[in-house]
Every structure is written in structure tokens, then in C-alpha cells.
Amino acid sequence: MSRYEFIAPCHFGLEAVLKREIQDLGYEIVEVEDGRVTFAGDEDAFARGNIFLRTTERLLLKIARFKAETFEELFEKTKAIPWENYIPKDGKFWVAKATSIKSKLFSPSDIQSIMKKAIVERLKGVYKINWFEESGNSYPIRITFMKDEITIGIDTSGESLHRRGYRKLASKAPITETLAAALIMLTPWNKDRILVDPFCGSGTIPIEAAMIGANIAPGMNRSFSSEEWTSIIPKKIWYSAIEEANDLILNDIEMDIQGYDMDGDIIKAARENAKLAGVDHLIHFQQRAVSNLSHNKKYGFIITNPPYGERLEEKEALPELYKEIGRTFNALDSWSYYIITSYEEAQKYIGREANKNRKIYNGMLKTYYLQYLGPKPPKKPQKFNK
Template identity: 35%
Template structure:
């Protein structure tokens, strides 16, 4: 059994812990912006393939007291790097966190690199090449409260980059946050779902992937562990084929999204195509003011602009009032969810929320507001 740590967006730790337990993780412990857990190699591969919420899955190698650069160097040298890193393998170091003495991540990463290659020269008479863009092994070093945790990054690029979305709108919602928001709605997957401000389609797409039991990792070309010396290709193929077999073919209900911008709807359709969902999700151009409900009841999910990256020049108060009017007048019998990064603006909706869940969109504190529309 190995010890792992899945990094997640702030506020999603409890949801991610639940997801990890469902995937078979042991000793699951939510922390700050992540969840520690234990499991075997099959679990490591499965979490990378199936997690909708994690950014990275780190394999913990060591933790040691670390007050200064000398402690760091000694601690890294105390790890036997031979099983993980032969001289013909490229690597990179990601450093996060700091303490009183080590307060510059670039210096920390450099010190780690020096300790590793010095050990390699001693043991092999040769050393690895550094490749910051596409390393075969990515070392993660985290400093916190005079302790250093050293891990290997099994994911490679962040898992929120599913691989189906080359096309994004001006202020895209991360796929992992969209998946979390869908999870928080308890959408049963058999009633209609609409995003009336869908941008490049992330909310309807992630909802559909959940409903169809499609592993988000199926769209990715590669993971970090693919280039590890101990990569078990047969085990990975088995897990990948299992995921393919568990995929449902047809959505049991209507799912769609619209936006007034034809260019972003074009992007949404490309993204749906890449998920092999172009025939199953409706994306169309529509102004919010003209929108009619596509069914008598369903779930409406949206991420309206809140003046941080989009819409700063428009009258957002009037836009939120319009959103509220459309919900009240045309979506009776529906349940609506609105992601709000601005409390003042959300008041303009003019409806009393039945539930508020605090989430973060990047560093911005937001609320996922639920409205029961009678």
C-alpha cells in the first residue's frame, strides 16, 4: 500500500474524499486543498482515470524536518532515487510552499535538483537531463511548517484538462469545478438539464459524462505514470478497457445549452464532438431574453458573468434581473442553480435561494445558489 495525495480546488475536499472512497481508496483524510489516501498501484491508475474533481495525484516518497537549504539537500539525498529515476530518464521539480529560510520556490526546486543529480553521479557516474516541459518523472516538493514532503506527480498535466476541450470561451469554467457543481445539484440524470449561458459547454458536457458513466481520463493521451520505470502497461490496459466497457451509450433525457454568442456555441459543438456527444447534446444560439423552457420541469444550471473577467462593461444588475424574470416567468416547475461570485449582483435575481454552497472559482469565493421555481 502506498500513500497518495490528490490535490483539489479549495472547498471541494469533502466531495473529493467521497469520490475517492467510491473508487476504493483506503484511509481517506481530507486536508487543505487536497485529500490524503492509501491504496495499491491499480488504485493510483484508477483515480487518474476516473476522478472528476482532482487536479493531480501525488505518490508520497518521504517527509522530513526542513528548516533550511542544508536540511533540504540532506533530506532529498536520503531518498534512494534509483527505483524512480535512472540517468536516461528526464525529470523536473515542482516546488510549492515556503518557510522562513526557504521562501523562493525556484531556489527550492534548484536545491532539490542538485541533490538528486549529485546522488545519481555518485551511484551511476551519470545524471538525468532536466526537461521542464515534458519530463518523464515530475518530482513535487512541498514545504509547510518546517517540514518537507517529497512526492512523484502521477498525473502529468492537471487532470482538469480532460483533453476534450481545445475550444474554450473567454472565461471558461474548469472541468473539475463544473463536475463538482453538477454533483452538488444531485441531478438524477433522467430529467432535462439546461445551461442558458453555456459558453463553451462545460456544464452540460460534464453532466453528460457523469450520466453516461464516462471516465474523464478516457479523453487524455497520457498520464505522468506512463513514463515511470515501474509502469504496468497490462494493468493500465485492463483498467482502460474496463472503463470503456462501463460507458453507457445513450443519455436517458434531454441535455442542452445555449448562448447568445455564435462563436462560443461553435466551440461547444466542437467540444461535444470530441466527447462523441454531438448527437446527444443540443447547443444552439439564443439570447436569454428570448429563452423558453424546453420541458415542463428539469434542472437549470448556469455560471453568469460576475464582473471579474467578463461583463465588466455591461449593466450586470439589469442582466441578473432579466435572469430572475426569465426563471420566474418561464421555468415554473424547474430547479435552478446559479454560480455567483458577487452577492450584490445575485440579489438582483429577485428570488429567495433554497440553499447556498460556498465554492471557489479559482481564487474567487463564490456561492452555488439553488432556487426552487414554483
């Protein structure tokens, strides 16, 4: 089998979570950098990476990495890449996205144009044609310049992997599915423990938790651009990965996952989203304010994304809201609670400093993942067979 390298981008601050996911799939880590993990795998990594990874935004097939300080150098080195190994004669190819940080070549549109010309020149020579109809399958190219070094990848995913296919309805400031999964995976929560999200919005955190608990692969109900790359990946590899994902689902599982929100229409949307994800039977959604949150069970988890106050009128209400969060959560004295927020004074008004505070970039927005750790539940007495 051939060996390929893949680039898996993620939110800044979540590289360790993604690295662990990739290792759990059995692939070799090549490099961990800010906002991305590079790993090696064979043909089945195209399918298994896209279908199983919960915390990456997309999966790029790594094509090349080199230094370029002039457009002439960029053109010649791009042209030297054996693009014919990836793009067939009728392939549709373009530089979908170019980013440049601290590099001499900084204009994305110019970089995109030069690279497209270089790829065309290469393929004209190989395929002995002067015009490409580009009527076949898509091969979107993404590149990143960092300190004059370019990394080139072809996007195997198509739509971003946070689009699982279940979220048809969203609240005003939804958290992405990939970020929600990562927040859960940063905690010790497991399917046997209670989980409550008192600001559940369209239900993303409870739904992702239910999918994790039931071992439902996040990419099972969507398609990927590389499914059609039959010159590189045989169709049977995709069928095999889907079969593997189906076999791993825990169909008879029971969990205690609850989602609350003050907005009744949003709760209806959350129920619909959970139904589309196939986990509506595992989650209890209810219209309820955070001040009314209570629970008679111990050692539960709260994982939540309360309002950040991005608009001025919302910002004025934040001190009282976070005081209410502090009063309510502190009453659940045996629970652990995890809060993601961009509100810098959150800990002050909650009235307690977090045990851990992890910085995570939600796009360009700097957020804080405040982790308040409760006591561990007592170990269950072991049963010995006579």
C-alpha cells in the same frame, strides 16, 4: 501488490466531492486537507485514478513529508529519500513547481535548486555515475511547504487532468472541466432529469453532465506521464483500466441536456467540443438569450456559470443581467437552479436568497455557488407483478 499513497489536489471547497469519488473507486482515504485529498492504493490506482477521477487537477505519487527550516536540512532530508525506487538511471527529473506558505524557506527557485542538487547527489551514489543525461521518461516533482512542513510528490498525470482532450475551442472565460464536473456532482441531478445551461459558453457544463450521465471516464482519450513508468507500473494495468472504462459506458442512453448562449460562434464551438467528447448526440445547443429561456417540463435543473463582470464595462451591466436571471429562473417555479459567480450582489439582484451558498475558490478567485432548491418530483407509482 505494493501500497502507495497519492495526493489529489482540487479546488478549495470541493474536497468532499473528491473524497466521495475516491471512495467510490474503492480506495482508502488517508487525509483530507484544504485543497487536497490523500489516499492509499496499489499499482492500479495510478491508472484508475487518472482515468476515472473527474474533480482532481492531477494525481501525485506521495514520496515524503518532513519538516525543514533551513536549506541544509532540506538538502539532507531530500537526499535521504530512496529516489532510486522511483527514478531510473536515464530518468528526466526536475522540481516542476514549489509553493511555500507561512514557512521559513519561501523562495521557490532556491527550494527547486537545492532539491535538484540533493536528488542528483543521492542518485550519483546509487548509480555510480557523475553525469545524468536525463534522456528517458519524465518524473516531474511538485512540492508544497506549509508551516515549515514539506510534502513531496511526483506528478503521475503530466498535463492537468482538466484537459480531457475535447475542448479545442473555448469562450472568453471558460470554466475548467474539473470544476464543471464538481458543480454537477454537488447537485441531485441525474441522467433522468432535464439539465439546462443558459450561459453554456464552449459547452463545458453540458458536456461534463453528458459524460457523467453516460458514465464516460474523463481520462479515456488522453495520455499520462506515468504510462511510461514501466519500472513501477506494468503496461497491463493501463490496458485493464481502459478496458474497465469502456465496459462501463452506457452506449444506448438518452438524456435531455440543453446549452444556450447569445454568441452564435461560441455555440458552434460548443457543438464541436461535444462532438470531440463523443456526446454531441446527447446535447441540444442553441443560440438563445437567457430572457428567452422557458420550458414546458417540470422539475428540471439549471446549472450555469454566468458572466462575473471582471472587466469594468461588464460590471456595469451585471445588475440588469442578474435581475433578468431572477425573472427567468423564477418563472420555472418547479425547477432547481445552481449558479456559480464571483458577483457579491448576485442574490440581491436575482431577488431571492439562495437556499445554500457554498464558497469555492476558482484559482485565486473567490466564487459563490448559489443553490436554489426546487420541489422534488412526485414518486412514480410502483408496479407490482401479479
